[in-house]
Amino acid sequence: MTSKLSKIENLTLEDVMGDRFARYSKSIIQERALPDIRDGLKPVQRRILYAMNKDGNTYDKGFRKSAKSVGNVMGNFHPHGDSSIYEALVRMSQDWKVREPLIEMHGNNGSMDGDPPAAMRYTEARLSKIAGEMLRDIDQETVDWVLNFDDTEYEPTVLPARFPNLLVNGSTGISAGYATDIPPHNLGEVIDAILYLQKHPDASTDKLMEFVAGPDFPTGGIVQGLDGIRQAYETGHGRVVVRSKTEIKSIRGNKSQIVITEIPYEVNKAQLVKRIDEIRINKKIDGIAEVRDESDRDGLTIVVELKRDVDSNGILNYLFKNTDLQVSYTFNMVAINHMRPERVSLKTMLISYLEFQQELIKKRTIYDLKKAQDRQHIVQGLIKALSILDQVIKTIRASKNRKDARDNLVKAYEFSTVQADAIVALQLYRLTNTDVTQLEKEAADLAARIEADQLILIDDNELNRILAKELKQISKQFRQPRMTEIQAKVADLKISKTVTVPDEDVIVLVSQQGYLKRSSIRSYTASNGEENGLQDFDHPVFLAKVNTRDHLLMFTNKGNLIYRPVFEISDVRWKDTGEHLSQTVGLESDEMVIATYSFKSLKETGEFLIATDDGYIKRVAFESLTPGRTYKKHAFVYEKLKTPTAKVINVTYLPQPTDDMSVMLISHLGYALRFDLAEIPVNGARTTGVKSMNLSSDWVTNVQIVSEDQSVGLITQRGAFKKMKVSEVAPTSRARKGVLVLRELKNDPHRVVDFTVINQLDAPLVVYTDHSKEHDLLPNEFSNGGRYSNGSFVIDVNAEGQPISIQPKLLELIIN
Known part of the structure; x- marks a missing residue:
């Protein structure tokens, strides 16, 4: 019992785990991976x-x-x-x-x-x-x-x-704490580098790369990045880009197709084809008509057929970037060197292989030398025996048995035991003159072979000559042309938005409260344009059929401009509310969208007319409001407000502004002012502008571009609507008080809430109230009033609430 207990050791878990894991790691490093x-x-x-x-x-x-x-x-x-x-x-x-x-x-x-x-x-x-x-x-x-x-x-x-198998066939593996990724290389190139290194032991990596240009994958392809290859060959670690070999071919009907004949190393072809087809099905890019795997016993072929008149190079670049048509390959050249895992350079690999082969030839030569010397010893004994054949036969005949005959030959004629055994075993037919001649020839051959072997062992130059000769024979027999093309630079993948964004018409809605969505035309028509998902107190400020490649500029009353490409807007059902702008750019709680415009490109000309309620106005060129890189997270300030309570009342886009255009403003107290656009200078984005109207305790309700023959519609806080000709307000200069366009009452006077231009008499206007009510008006049902009239009551403010704005009604879209 005592002897058994004495074998129990008290060890900490840390020591046991460390020891056992070290053994396990060593095992899988050396014996597996x-x-x-x-x-x-x-x-x-x-x-x-x-x-x-x-x-x-x-x-x-x-x-x-x-x-x-x-x-x-x-x-x-x-x-x-x-x-x-x-x-x-x-x-x-x-x-x-x-x-x-x-x-x-x-x-x-x-x-x-x-x-x-x-x-x-x-x-x-x-x-x-x-x-x-x-x-x-x-x-x-x-x-x-x-x-x-x-x-x-x-x-x-x-x-x-x-032959140098490690570099020729490469290796990949994962062990405990180590991983290896050695790419395949061209056998002929590697042998050429070894032969050069044999004569120039101090050769640099750059010199060796004149022979070993880079990896030579069995799947071909193109390797880009000489700097990455050089780093890998110097340190054992580096990164290159491997891309497929492709060709763009024209086919009938003004179409083209991308033909892929080689893909990157260790890429799954079926998964690659599936991924490209998923891009086509999901419309990640527009322009792919069909993807086919046409590979057969003659070789690999993948065909990506494109639609008519598309940017084939742009689509190819997109596929390079988003599929395994192009991958990065990381060298991690780890191998067991002198029983230890080690990250090795190209030169270290070549030197280790060269030293191994030199040692191998030495061992082989020693083996051959010993074998030749042993045979030479026997041949010399046989020649000697044949020269005294009669005595030898007499001695053998006088012996008792084979062992006795051998011993007698050793004793009588000073043969060695090995020679005597060979003589005793000699067959009678070999006791001829012909055999003597053959033995003498064999002795001469053996002497020459022994001399050659001894020279190899004492002369390194001879050893290297033999090694070089054998390597050249292997190179000659198994050398194959390089399959992988090496390119010095990694190509820059430039992808046009016209490739990545599908060309599709959609319905976009932007609400006053900052909700934004796009829906398919199918979803919109299915709901007949109704049930737009907005809350009762919200209403659209923009509703239009646009293209996914269009650009949206949204202006808020706090002077912030929010840009969004249409394709980046969340695609939802028409009945859904959509996303709120504050989720990305952060709006204030009382901030509202007052105007939204869509454009085909961000290189438009024209200007924006911007006015504030505290009496400032300016013109800004379109190019001054183009978005920056941070548009997804930050709004762009398009108007610098003078006071915290000031707000922008309107933003009007003028595609082709002319100086004789007429600008009209109406204040809350009912003063109207009209002057030429020429009086407003063009300013930058982060500016306030110039004085638009002379205000005291008043504020501007709105600003509109008008013409002499048009009419405007006013709405007052008491629910009265007034239609008035623009010509009632004579043009004058900027920054004046203007003329009164309401009749002043002693009790509960009318005050202008908002006004709008009446472009079409049969196009309805909508009045929004503070009770979240909408009231439609038809301008042709009202006659024009004079400057001093207060219009007609159209809204019961006790039932519907006080009006807060009037604007042309956004009619339901007609979808062709």
């Missing part, structure tokens, strides 16, 4: 290649069931799940994932669309020809060996890798 810098293989890949080679499953033999290879690997070398082994085997056969496939496979080995491979009982596999170069010289004591998991046989710790 990261490649060795020498052969570029993870343990499972190395075991697959070795087991298949050992089993004779090579390129020059027939295919065998994948299940046999997987079972062989799992049973002898890799005690993990068969699915992970099969997955690794399949990946090494996929020519869209590895630049030089190490496995050849018959059957379904997956696809670029992300389709899974067939089960391993259906597929057949064998090593590819180039995989033979990974295993060449493995039986010549060139690599170290360790016992497998159950100590029944040995497995190599690294493969000879007679």
Whole structure:
């Protein structure tokens, strides 16, 4: 009992967890996820290649069931799940994932669309020809060996890798605390760089990049960003852009199509096509008619057919930016170097591979030398025996048995034990003059071979010559043209709004209280234009059919201008209220929208006429009110108000202002003033303007652009409506008091609340009251009154409330 208790240790959880996690991390770093810098293989890949080679499953033999290879690997070398082994085997056969496939496979080995491979009982596999170069010289004591998991046989710790597999096929993996992303490269380019580095050990990264231009993905494509490649090759970490190879082709009917023939590395083709089609279906951009995957056994082809007369380059740029037609690839070149994970540069990789191959050739040479020397020793013994053949035969015949004969030969003629064994085993037919000649020739060949091997071991130049020769042979045999194009700069993707915004007519409503919405024409017509979703105390100030590419300018009575492209307005049902402007720009509680205009572009000409109730007026050029970058969060000040209580009463857009236009103002006490537009100077946005009217304790109710032959309609606080000709107010100068247009009463006199221009006698006017009531008027039902009349009572203020404004009624839109 005491002996058992003595084995219990008191350890803190921190120490136990730290120790166990460190062991686990080391295991998955070295034994699962990261490649060795020498052969570029993870343990499972190395075991697959070795087991298949050992089993004779090579390129020059027939295919065998994948299940046999997987079972062989799992049973002898890799005690993990068969699915992970099969997955690794399949990946090494996929020519869209590895630049030089190490496995050849018959059957379904997956696809670029992300389709899974067939089960391993259906597929057949064998090593590819180039995989033979990974295993060449493995039986010549060139690599170290360790016992497998159950100590029944040995497995190599690294493969000879007679070509630089780590760079050629790349690697990707995630382990504990480390991840690796090494892109594939061109075999010929990498070997050229190694050969140059062999002669110039101090070569710079820039010099090596003259040979290794950049990644060479098996899927082709275009890599942009030499600076990112250079940084990656210097530090092991860098970022480049990989884009598809595309071409815009013209087709019949003034149409065009984007033809995609190469896509970025490790992009799922089916998902890419689906994403492009979703953009078409959801109308994220206007102009895509159809998306087709026309890939076949001859190669990849995706066709994006466009509509007539569209910006094909703009659509292509949008697809580059918003789909996997263009992706960023981040180099993170981590590999196991001297048993430790390390982020390595291009030069470090090449040097490590070069040193590994030099060491490998030394080991192979030592093995060959020993073998040649052993054979030379035997051949020398045989030649000596044939020169004294009669004595040798006599000695053998006099011996009791084979062992005795061997011992007698060693004792009598000073043969070594090995030589004596070879002599005793010599067959009679070889005791001819011909055989002597062959032995002498073999001895000469062996002597030459031994001399050559010894030269390799003592002369580094000879060793490097042999290595260079073998690398050149591999390059000559397996070199392929580069598939990926390298471009120095990352292209700037400029996307026009005409591409990103669909060309669609919609209905837009802006209310006085600041509610804003757009609805489809279908939703609007379904509700017959009624039930607009506004509250009782609110009413529209703008209701129009506009295009999604139009621009909306909304002016508030506090001097703030709010800009919104129509396509950015929330698309809701016509019966919904919509969004409130304060959700984005922040309006004051008593701030109201007084005017809204829509424009086809922000490069319009013309001016805005702006007037305040405290008697200021100005003209502002359209270009002075164009929005800035922060329009989504902040309103733009278009009028600097003199006092906190002052407010803007009207904003009128003048597309083609002329100096002889007439401006008319009417004050609350009933004074009217008319003067030419020329008297108002053009000012900037953040200004107050000039004096419009001479006021004392009065204020301006409204300002209108009028003509001599028009009439205006006034509404008073007592509910009286008066129609009056503009000509009743003679034109004069700005900043005067004006003339009285009401008859003054001693008791409860009339006061002007608002006035408007009557453009059409049969077009109704609407009066809004403070009881949230609307009262419609038809101007042709009223006769023109004189300057000193107070009009006709049209509203019962006790029942409907006091009037607060009068304006032309926004009629229901007629949708064609």
